[in-house]
Amino acid sequence: MNWSEFFAMGNYALYVWGSYGAAALVLIFNMLAACRRMRSVRRELQSLTRLNRAESE
Amino acid sequence: MFFHKYASPKIFYGFAGKLIPWFAGVTSILLAIGLYQGLFVAPPDYQQGESVRIMFIHVPAAWLSMFAYMVLASAGAIGLIWNMRLAEMAATAAAPIGASFTLLALVTGSLWGKPMWGTWWAWDARLTSELLLFFLYIGFMALQAAIDDPKRAARAGALLALVGVVNIPVIHFSVQWWNTLHQPASLSTINKIGAPAIHPSLLIPLLIMALAFTLFFVTLLLVRLRAEILHRERYTGWVTELVKP
Numbered sequence: 393m394n395w396s397e398f399f400a401m402g403n404y405a406l407y408v409w410g411s412y413g414a415a416a417l418v419l420i421f422n423m424l425a426a427c428r429r430m431r432s433v434r435r436e437l438q439s440l441t442r443l444n445r446a447e448s449e
Numbered sequence: 450m451f452f453h454k455y456a457s458p459k460i461f462y463g464f465a466g467k468l469i470p471w472f473a474g475v476t477s478i479l480l481a482i483g484l485y486q487g488l489f490v491a492p493p494d495y496q497q498g499e500s501v502r503i504m505f506i507h508v509p510a511a512w513l514s515m516f517a518y519m520v521l522a523s524a525g526a527i528g529l530i531w532n533m534r535l536a537e538m539a540a541t542a543a544a545p546i547g548a549s550f551t552l553l554a555l556v557t558g559s560l561w562g563k564p565m566w567g568t569w570w571a572w573d574a575r576l577t578s579e580l581l582l583f584f585l586y587i588g589f590m591a592l593q594a595a596i597d598d599p600k601r602a603a604r605a606g607a608l609l610a611l612v613g614v615v616n617i618p619v620i621h622f623s624v625q626w627w628n629t630l631h632q633p634a635s636l637s638t639i640n641k642i643g644a645p646a647i648h649p650s651l652l653i654p655l656l657i658m659a660l661a662f663t664l665f666f667v668t669l670l671l672v673r674l675r676a677e678i679l680h681r682e683r684y685t686g687w688v689t690e691l692v693k694p
Contacts, residue, residue: 398488402499407564411503411557412488415510418553422546422669430676437683437692444689 456535458678459687465671472668479661486654494651503561505654508635509662511554514582515617517547517666521589522614525607535674537603538681540610541593542673546666548586555579566630574623575631578616585613599681 401408487505494501521543528537558576559569570576589606596602619626624633635647647655682688 401502402493404498404500404564407500407560408502410560411506414553414556414560415506418510418549419665422549422665425545426669426672426676429673433676433680433683434692437679437688440683441689441692 456533458535458538458682459685461535462675462678465675469668469671469675472664472671476661476664476668479657479664483654483657483661486657491651491654497565500561500564501651503557504651505658507554507557507561508655509659510550510557511579512659513662513666514547514551514554514579515620516663517543517550518582518585518610518613518617520670521547521586522607522610525603525610528603529607529611534681535678537599537607538677539670539674540603540606542670542677543666544586544590544593546669546673548583548590550662550666551579551583551586555583562630571630573629573631574627575620575629578620578623581616582613582620585610585616589613 399405399409483505487502491502491505493499521540524536524539524543527533528540555576558579562571563569589609592609593602593606596605621634623629624631679688679691
C-alpha cells in the first residue's frame with residue numbers, strides 16, 4: 393500500500409477524512425472550551441478577591 | 450460512607466486535579482492505538498470498502514452521546530434526590546461535552562450515509578431520535594443559562610434531563626422497533642455460531658476507540674467540573690484562600 397492509495401481511501405476520501413477531521417475538531421474544541429471556561433472562572437475569582445480587598449481597606 | 454468525603458466539592462477539587470493527568474495520558478495512548486488500528490490494520494469491508502473506517506468514529510461518538518446523557522441525567526437525579534451539590538455541578542459540566550459528541554455522531558452519520566445510502570439525511574427513527582438527543586442537550590444548557598439562581602437552575606435542568614431519558618431506549622431500539630434505513634446493532638447482535646456479528650479485525654479497533662472516547666469524556670468532565678466547583682463555591686473560604694496571590 394502506498395500513501396496516495398491510503399489518502400484516496402478507495403474513492404471515499406471525502407467521507408472518511410471528513411469524519412476523522414470532524415472528530416479532530418470536536419476533540420480540539422472540547423479541550424479549548426474546557427480550558428477557556430477554567431480561565432474565565434479564575435478571572436472571575438481574581439476580580440472577586442480584588443473587590444474584597446478594596447472593601448476591607 | 451467513603452464517598453461522602455469525595456462528594457465534598459473542596460476535597461473533590463484536589464482529587465480530580467490529581468486524576469486528570471492520568472486520564473489524559475491513558476486517553477492519548479488509547480487514541481493513538483485506536484487510530485493506528487482503525488486506519489492501518491483493520492481491513493476494508495467486503496461491501497462498504499474503505500468507507501467502513503467511518504465506523505471507528507461514528508459508533509464511539511454515538512455511544513458516547515448516550516453515555517454522557519446517562520451520566521448527566523443520573524447526576525441530575527442524585528442532585529435532586531440527595532441535594533448533592535457536586536452532582537448538580539457534574540450534570541452542568543457533562544452537557545457541552547455530550548452535545549458536541551452528539552453533533553459528531555450526526556455529522557459522521559451523514560458522511561457515511563451519503564456514499565452508502567445515497568442520502569445525507571433521512572427522517573428515519575434512529576436519525577430523528579439522535580437529533581432529538583442533540584436538542585435535549587441544547588435545551589438543558591439553554592434552560593440552565595436562563596436561570597440565575599444555581600439551585601433552581603440545577604433542579605430545572607435535572608427535571609428536563611430526566612424526562613429526556615425516555616429517548617435513550619428509543620435511540621437504542623429504534624433499529625429493531627421500526628423498519629429503518631440504519632443498519633442494526635453490530636455489537637449486541639449475535640450470529641449463528643454465537644459470536645458477535647462483527648469480525649474481530651473490525652471489533653477490536655472499534656472497542657479501543659469507544660474506550661478512548663469514553664476516557665476523553667471523563668477527562669474533560671473532570672476539568673469542567675473543577676471549573677464549575679470554583680465558580681459555584683466562589684464565596685467560600687477555601688476558594689478565596691486558593692486564589693490568594
